[in-house]
Amino acid sequence: MSIKTRFLLSYIAVMLIAILLFLAAGFLFSFAVTGDVRAIEHFYKKSYVQKPLTSAEESAFLDLKLLAKRSPEQLLDREQLQKIEAPTIEIAVRKGQHIIYTSKADYERRLLAHLPGFEATNINTRDTIMLDNAFYTYVKFDFYFSDQTEGSIFVLRKVSSYTELTRELLPILLILLFVIFMLIIGLLNYVVSRSIVKPISSLKEGAERIKSGDLDFEIVTQSKDEIGQLNRAFEEMRIKLKESVQLQLQYEENRKELLSNISHDLKTPITAIIGYVEGIKDGVANTEEKMAKYLTTIHTKAKDMDVLIDELFLFSKLDLKKVPFTMETIDLQQYMRDFVEEVNLDLVARDIQLQYRPLSSSLYVKADRDKLRRVLTNLVNNSAKYMDKQHKQITITLYEKADEVVVEVKDNGAGIEATALPHIFDRFYRAEKSRNSETGGSGLGLAIAKQIVLGMSGTIWATSELTKGTSLFISLNKGDNE
């Protein structure tokens, strides 16, 4: 059974029970007050007792009472009585056990049976009687005729009869009740389905979409109740799931790219080597000079492959966190001075000017000496490799921050395109897509540098302006000099 049906049935049940209880309570209440099982019937009767006389009735009653007190014999005079009578009033006069006058002549007997008895004290003068399924309220006055017969005058007024009232009102009441009942059920159903069923069904729809692999939708909720919280949690789950699926796809894409790049980078030198070896075999290298050239090329290609395989191996070990780091506290000023001295020889040979800007005080960082050298060498090599200016300039600057020291390697080379900049730390990424071997490189240099810097708990980032130059930054944690 659906929640909606369950709600609907429970409303109906609650409404019916409420109505039944209300009726039972009403019945019990009037029973408790009156002590009579037929109290419901009396309920109407009693309520009419309270109704006061109309002014016409009152004046007619007073006239009759005056007559009864002063000259009761005149009450035997029909004409006299008819004068007092008015259209809405019924008069009855009783003498002894006989009704001697009524406005309507045909019901003296029945009336006599229902009228209350004589009471000289005139205490209970007002009440209701039921006659021919109709209620009459009456006012009574008891007196003695001159012959000492007991006499009573009644002024009667017909009120809606119990059955008539029931017959008139009950269908309307029932219809009204039914309409209210339906309206309330409809309203409750609308409110509940809006606040419960609708969000649940949108949740269900969402779950089904996820099942079928669709994660590109949104579950919107405004409400703060439990169901709203559930929907929000579900939405968070969807976002997380989508992120993880995207990450997975990204990994998959990377893996594919990695494989294709490795194949390409290994295939190129291998093909060249095979070509040259076949050339030698076929006797193409028929002079010593040619032979030497062929062998040099084969040697270079084989060494390229060796370097590439080494780098790949190192990168994969770093990626798998299988390379141990020997962290030491290094005097960075001293370390950088040595490094600059070392690389400067090579750079001077390549007509590149290297400027070093140290800090005045000594700085200690935590790092792995050899691995840091590898990173710095790579950065300087890149700067030299992607240099396209007449005046070639590389600047190494140190900056001190609160907890870290930043090393900047800046060049005035070709620069990197803004779209390429976020990818330069990706493995095998090379800004120029041709992957030509003139500028050399596999695109692993910065990927390895990043792994190493991360392994030393540092960070690495780059800024660049196309045609103007590039800056690579490494930040390292400060260390204490023991």
Ligand SMILES: Nc1ncnc2c1ncn2[C@@H]1O[C@H](COP(=O)(O)OP(=O)(O)OP(=O)(O)O)[C@@H](O)[C@H]1O
């Ligand atoms: N200083 C720089 N100036 C201009 N472009 C740079 C600079 N440093 C890096 N790049 C760009 O970033 C890419 C990635 O650099 P990375 O060092 O990872 O690879 P590579 O130098 O091409 O190859 P490898 O270092 O493995 O020999 C380079 O191909 C180059 O396009």
Ligand SMILES: [Mg+2]
């Ligand atoms: Mg490089």
